[in-house]
Amino acid sequence: MPSDISFAAPLNRRAFGGILLAGGMALALPRASHAQSADAARQLVTNAVGEVNRIIASGQPESAMLAAFERVFANYADVPTIARSTLGVAARQASQAQLSAYTQAYQGYVSRKYGRRFREFAGGQIEVTSVQPLKSYFEVVSTAYLRNKNPADVRWHVSQKGGQAKFFNIIIEGVNMLASERTEVQAILDQNRGNIDALTQALSRA
Amino acid sequence: MMASGHAALRAVSKLGAAASLLALAACGTPPVQTGTNDPQEQVNRERHEFNKRFDTALVKPVSQGYGRVVPGPVRTGVNNFADNLDLPGDALNGVFQGRPVAALENTARFVVNSTIGVLGIFDPASSMGLRGKPTDFGETLYTWGVGEGQYVEHPFFGPSTERDTYGAIVDYATNPVRLLVPSPERSIGTVAEGGSKLGDRYEYSDTIDSVLYESADSYAQTRLLYLQNRRYALGGGGEASGDDFIDPYADAGGAAPADFIDPYEDSNAQ
Numbered sequence: 001m002p003s004d005i006s007f008a009a010p011l012n013r014r015a016f017g018g019i020l021l022a023g024g025m026a027l028a029l030p031r032a033s034h035a036q037s038a039d040a041a042r043q044l045v046t047n048a049v050g051e052v053n054r055i056i057a058s059g060q061p062e063s064a065m066l067a068a069f070e071r072v073f074a075n076y077a078d079v080p081t082i083a084r085s086t087l088g089v090a091a092r093q094a095s096q097a098q099l100s101a102y103t104q105a106y107q108g109y110v111s112r113k114y115g116r117r118f119r120e121f122a123g124g125q126i127e128v129t130s131v132q133p134l135k136s137y138f139e140v141v142s143t144a145y146l147r148n149k150n151p152a153d154v155r156w157h158v159s160q161k162g163g164q165a166k167f168f169n170i171i172i173e174g175v176n177m178l179a180s181e182r183t184e185v186q187a188i189l190d191q192n193r194g195n196i197d198a199l200t201q202a203l204s205r206a
Numbered sequence: 207m208m209a210s211g212h213a214a215l216r217a218v219s220k221l222g223a224a225a226s227l228l229a230l231a232a233c234g235t236p237p238v239q240t241g242t243n244d245p246q247e248q249v250n251r252e253r254h255e256f257n258k259r260f261d262t263a264l265v266k267p268v269s270q271g272y273g274r275v276v277p278g279p280v281r282t283g284v285n286n287f288a289d290n291l292d293l294p295g296d297a298l299n300g301v302f303q304g305r306p307v308a309a310l311e312n313t314a315r316f317v318v319n320s321t322i323g324v325l326g327i328f329d330p331a332s333s334m335g336l337r338g339k340p341t342d343f344g345e346t347l348y349t350w351g352v353g354e355g356q357y358v359e360h361p362f363f364g365p366s367t368e369r370d371t372y373g374a375i376v377d378y379a380t381n382p383v384r385l386l387v388p389s390p391e392r393s394i395g396t397v398a399e400g401g402s403k404l405g406d407r408y409e410y411s412d413t414i415d416s417v418l419y420e421s422a423d424s425y426a427q428t429r430l431l432y433l434q435n436r437r438y439a440l441g442g443g444g445e446a447s448g449d450d451f452i453d454p455y456a457d458a459g460g461a462a463p464a465d466f467i468d469p470y471e472d473s474n475a476q
Binding site: 082084085120134157161169173178183184186 | 437441470
């Protein structure tokens with residue numbers, strides 16, 4: 001097109017090089033931080049799995065292990081976001097105090113529920129195979145190798161909100177833990193006639 | 207258990223006929239369904255309670271007895287034997303689905319395990335890299351564009367969908383092993399199938415118990431687990447392998463997978 005030619009003519013080589021460099025920088029900068037975020041997401045999963053394996057190998061009594069699992073869950077998962085999500089519409093009616101009490105109870109409940117089944121994971125390895133962007137998050141794709149079981153596809157959804165990488169969902173062979181947790185919490189909430197305080201009590205006892 | 211030469215010839219001609227159906231299967235694979243379609247929930251819930259009582263009274267105790275009495279390696283052999291008998295059907299479905307690589311892998315696996323693996327009791331094929339591609343006619347219907355239909359929980363057989371129910375009936379009626387193997391030998395396969403089911407109930411006891419007996423709404427959990435895992439399997443498992451290769455870079459810019467939940471964008475988020 002003629003307009004392109006007339007536009008290109010006044011551009012000397014240096015200016016052109018400068019624009020190209022600036023453009024390249026503009027493209028390269030977000031990409032570099034993107035790669036860092038991807039590395040952080042991968043590191044998060046590797047570290048979390050490493051800590052869980054160390055706890056299992058430590059051979060401490062089960063109660064101590066469950067407490068240790070809870071610390072890992074609190075450090076590596078975005079527990080407030082997960083907890084609020086499991087509440088569904090009920091989260092909107094909850095006061096700040098009710099929400100934080102529920103979050104605390106939910107954190108212990110999840111750690112005990114899955115922590116009690118740590119024996120199934122004993123000697124298990126998780127190998128991160130890839131990290132890919134997913135909307136504004138990352139999906140860390142891994143394969144779980146458990147004793148006497150076929151390798152399982154495990155995907156971790158990791159967010160960087162608040163500057164720190166934390167996972168907010170795990171998908172095992174297509175089974176979405178957040179969806180499963182939502183179903184479970186909604187059922188317990190229904191059993192308690194929609195009362196959040198009663199739900200919090202029920203989770204603390206479970 | 208081995209098919210006679212004549213029977214094998216018939217199987218080959220059946221495969222030939224199946225290959226002509228390939229043209230039919232050439233239409234695109236539909237997107238995997240999302241959400242829950244369960245208008246018969248009341249009936250399904252009653253059946254679910256029945257299935258739980260059946261499990262409590264019979265399946266669970268028998269599976270525990272089976273697991274304790276029969277040593278692990280023997281249970282593995284029973285599972286291998288039963289799995290091996292599924293392979294001809296899997297291969298046939300692979301042809302129907304227009305997935306020749308999967309069909310060939312299942313055929314090769316069947317040949318190796320039926321011979322070197324002593325009628326399928328051992329599984330030398332897996333260590334040769336022939337892990338097999340388990341499939342069924344429900345998946346074939348999916349590749350032909352048939353919709354998932356309603357969610358169904360059947361008495362005794364458990365969770366399924368309308369599509370998978372028709373698929374299971376067709377798989378039973380057209381199972382090459384059932385059609386080709388004479389009746390007294392065939393019953394060994396049925397017994398092995400039962401043993402394999404009990405072995406699975408024993409092996410995955412903790413997981414199954416936690417869903418059936420420890421969750422607040424075991425019906426809803428079962429439905430969720432079944433639908434999600436089934437859809438994942440139909441979507442090719444997201445694995446970049448063989449004929450269901452998925453380009454992760456093509457995925458990245460496109461729509462998020464159906465199993466993606468964004469808790470930050472909840473209507474209830476602040």
